[in-house]
Amino acid sequence: MVAVGAMGVAPAAEPNTQVPAGSRHYAASDFPDRIVASPAQDAATGFAVAWRTSTLSAPPLLELALAGDSPDMGRLRQITANSRILQSENGTSQHHRADIDGLQPDTLYAYRVQGQGTWSAWNHFRTAGAAGQPLTLLYFGDTQNKNLSHVSRVIRQGWQTAPDARLALFAGDLVSGGDGMDDSEWGEWFAAGGWLLPGMAVAPAAGNHEYFEEFEDTPQERRVLGGHWPVSFALPGNGAVATANTTYWFDYQGVRVAVLDGTSALDLGTAQAQAQWLDGVLADNQQPWSIVVVHQPLYPLRAERDTSVLATQIRPVLQRHHVDLVLQGHDHTYGRRADDNAALPQYISSVAGPKQYRLSPQARATMEPVAEDTQLFQVLHIDGKQLRYEARTATGRLYDAFQISRDGKGRKQFTELREGRIAPRDCPRPVSPKGRDDRCWE
Known part of the structure; x- marks a missing residue:
């Protein structure tokens, strides 16, 4: 029996795309x-x-x-x-x-x-302006599933909240893949992005779902980067040799942004090579701010995640070069914490899409704030003296905020901003719509 409440029929988990079986709605044409x-x-x-x-x-x-x-x-x-x-x-x-x-x-x-x-x-x-010129940028965690149906509203709300944003960072797993509808999924990701994608500087990280398993269930099984990633974006091409298609860096209006490939680091043995490359990128950084984007969080939020290779190889580089923010995804929840020994870097994991996991007890004990069952986007306002961070829900409500202030000698002070935040959000369901107790929503 279908449950009916005050608003009508209770929603159920949707298909991953809006494309009917057999449809070639997203086939290429003469039109760009x-x-x-x-x-x-x-x-x-x-x-x-x-x-x-x-x-x-x-x-x-x-x-x-x-x-x-x-x-x-x-x-x-x-x-x-x-x-x-x-x-x-x-x-x-x-x-x-x-x-x-x-x-x-x-x-x-x-x-x-x-x-x-x-x-x-x-x-x-x-084009980007001078280093001291104020900058607004958007950051989105995993989009991955139901991009046209659910992610589109988050991207629209982000742009409505920050209409002056010039740069958009995506933390990976843009699509899910692996179900024989990869191109349709990419079609819906681009449809969800709408006019933001051609009119803003878009900088994505590759996630594990941008890869696929070649020779699956055989001794030769290995991770291989999917065919869409190298052709869908025109990235700077200045990354580590071992990850030339998926790592890169650029300077944007006082911020040095470096993008890593966590999947390759964890599964293909490139963590040390990426760490050496990142060390070089950050060593000659003349920008007042630095941000690193990587799909997998260095401090996992979901139970039974092991990203210790990233912690061992990448974290010392982040600490040595006093990186301000590490923006991540992968665990389909929200959580923020400081470095083990200092206020910076701030490690942030977020999710923009509807696939929602549950927080581990370890994440709840070491991170604040945290959230389940919440689609989010992030707005950063940056100038030469201040970085203000806001995490907002799909309806634009403030969930998290902080500020980093920089004095004339380059010293930085971290300040929590608690005013105006909504109450913490936890998953209200014992199981997901498909009956899984490790997820809040499919």
Whole structure:
């Protein structure tokens, strides 16, 4: 019998995508889609764009102009894209990348990308400004499941809460994968991102669900990066040699951001190589702030997680270079804690999607605040002297906040901001809709 309450029928777990079986709704066409911009290593002078079409007869162009108030775009700069083919359940698609350099800082540009006899809309993109110029950025934990149905509202609320945001960090597991609908899942992720993706500098980390198991259940079983990741984003390409497709760094308006690959570190033995690379990236950092993004948390929030390799190899580098924030995902709950011996780094794990796990007793004892059964996004306001962090729920309510202040000598002070936070949230269900007691929601 279906339960009925004051609001009607009780909701049940939904399919992972809105795509009916056998549908090729997200098949590539002559029209460009899945347009996403990402920062260059120096985000003040360049950015890159990735997009997708069906197979084209000639390399497509990106056209760029200074954004103005007239429909006359004036003199256009044309850049020829590099392209790669991808095969998926939706057929053949061609993925393109165009790198734009030599730009002016803090300048609004208009760009469009080409298909087969077609063009995209004109998109606006503003380059990063100077180091002391105020910056607002968004951070999203795992999206992964039901992107179009559930994640889209979190991304919309994030943009409505912080309409001046220029940079968006994603902590990995953008899609779930592995069910024969990978391309449709990516299609829904891009649909959920809407106009944010082509108009903002988007910097994702790869999660374990961006990988798949090759030769599964055989002695040769191994983790392999999925085919969508290398072609879906135009990332800086300056990472560790062992993880060239999934690690990178860039400077954005006073912040040095370094993105790691926790899956490769844990499962493919690249932790030491990534630690050495990160050490070099942070050693010459002239920016007043530093953020590291990695999918798997160094301090796990879910029971029976073991990320001790990250703790052993990566944490000493973070401590040595006084990193401010470590932004993570993976455990599908929320939790924040300081480093073992200092207020910084602050280690934060969050989840934007509807898949919700349960916190371990260890996480509850060592982290504050924590949350279950809560979709979240994070807003960071940064300038040369202050970093303010806010975690907000899918409806925009303040759940967590703190501030890091920087004096004239570079010394930093951490302050909790408790005013305006809503009450802590725990899972109210003994089991998930599918009867699992290790999850709160599917």
